[in-house]
Amino acid sequence: MAKGPYIVRISSQKGGVGKTTIAVNLATVLSMLDYKVLLVDADYANPSVGFHLGLENVNRGFADIGAKRVDPKSVIVTHAPTGMHVIPGRVGGKVVYPSISQIEWQFKILREENYDFAIVDTAPGILPFVENVYLKNYDEAVIVTTPEMASCTSAIRLAHVYDTLGLKHSLVVNRMRNKRYEISIQEIEESYEGSVTGAVPEDEIVPLSIAEHIPAYLLNQRCGFSEGVSRASKRYAARVGGRYASKREGMSLWDRLLTVLGLRKRNRVLASVEKEEEE
Ligand SMILES: Nc1ncnc2c1ncn2[C@@H]1O[C@H](COP(=O)(O)OP(=O)(O)O)[C@@H](O)[C@H]1O
Numbered sequence: 001m002a003k004g005p006y007i008v009r010i011s012s013q014k015g016g017v018g019k020t021t022i023a024v025n026l027a028t029v030l031s032m033l034d035y036k037v038l039l040v041d042a043d044y045a046n047p048s049v050g051f052h053l054g055l056e057n058v059n060r061g062f063a064d065i066g067a068k069r070v071d072p073k074s075v076i077v078t079h080a081p082t083g084m085h086v087i088p089g090r091v092g093g094k095v096v097y098p099s100i101s102q103i104e105w106q107f108k109i110l111r112e113e114n115y116d117f118a119i120v121d122t123a124p125g126i127l128p129f130v131e132n133v134y135l136k137n138y139d140e141a142v143i144v145t146t147p148e149m150a151s152c153t154s155a156i157r158l159a160h161v162y163d164t165l166g167l168k169h170s171l172v173v174n175r176m177r178n179k180r181y182e183i184s185i186q187e188i189e190e191s192y193e194g195s196v197t198g199a200v201p202e203d204e205i206v207p208l209s210i211a212e213h214i215p216a217y218l219l220n221q222r223c224g225f226s227e228g229v230s231r232a233s234k235r236y237a238a239r240v241g242g243r244y245a246s247k248r249e250g251m252s253l254w255d256r257l258l259t260v261l262g263l264r265k266r267n268r269v270l271a272s273v274e275k276e277e278e279e
Pocket residue numbers: 012015016017018019020021022048174175176200201202203204206207210225
């Protein structure tokens with residue numbers, strides 16, 4: 001395997017389509033498959049990875065690496081239930097955007113770290129002249145869309161931008177409800193001129209998981225959402241070769257304990273949902 005992680009940009013042209021949800025759960029599945037994963041929140045204005053993972057109080061982010069030339073280790077935290085490493089966002093205070101040279105520095109650091117995957121969650125769209133310059137640093141861009149006209153046309157426009165920049169891309173369709181008025185996967189594939197890597201249904205587990213700060217995939221691996229994300233994740237896993245590219249290093253006793261506590265919390269949440277459904 002080539003040195004450095006496979007760097008994936010989770011993107012969309014339109015906001016609110018589920019980038020963060022897909023990024024967090026894709027990273028979760030890859031971690032559970034024993035890949036070494038770094039999840040980065042690069043949505044500087046609206047960071048939200050931390051909310052999904054219970055890391056919202058960390059308040060350090062990717063921009064800190066570029067802006068202050070701090071030791072990257074000081075902004076990386078471990079998500080104990082999965083063992084993945086995370087650079088959450090700076091939720092409070094002034095929004096800081098990195099400059100081009102700072103972005104170059106961030107990617108240099110990412111490449112040096114010993115991960116199989118770096119999953120980078122981004123803001124909608126591309127900042128022209130700033131981000132264009134560094135898109136070449138990514139190995140692949142995942143375009144997330146919902147099965148609606150406005151979202152799909154934006155997704156296809158973004159795909160054309162990636163084409164002109166020579167960046168490999170793939171499409172994940174999120175929040176599918178199988179309604180008559182929805183655009184079908186086949187129609188999306190025809191206009192995208194490529195195949196859809198992931199088809200993920202609308203699922204109540206998602207808002208529940210955000211409220212509980214536990215990735216949906218950890219809450220329930222057998223629901224429609226988790227099955228959709230899991231199928232897509234395995235396709236991305238195939239990009240770096242073997243199914244178990246590199247084993248995670250042994251977890252510390254403390255991390256194991258937190259995992260057990262996390263699972264106990266998960267079971268409590270599921271029990272309360274089931275009870276609500278019965279009532
Ligand atoms: N598959 C899904 N099923 C149900 N709700 C979803 C799903 N995907 C995303 N959402 C909801 O949509 C909202 C926006 O998702 P988010 O991941 O934050 O989008 P983005 O990062 O593109 O702005 C969130 O409140 C989330 O709960």
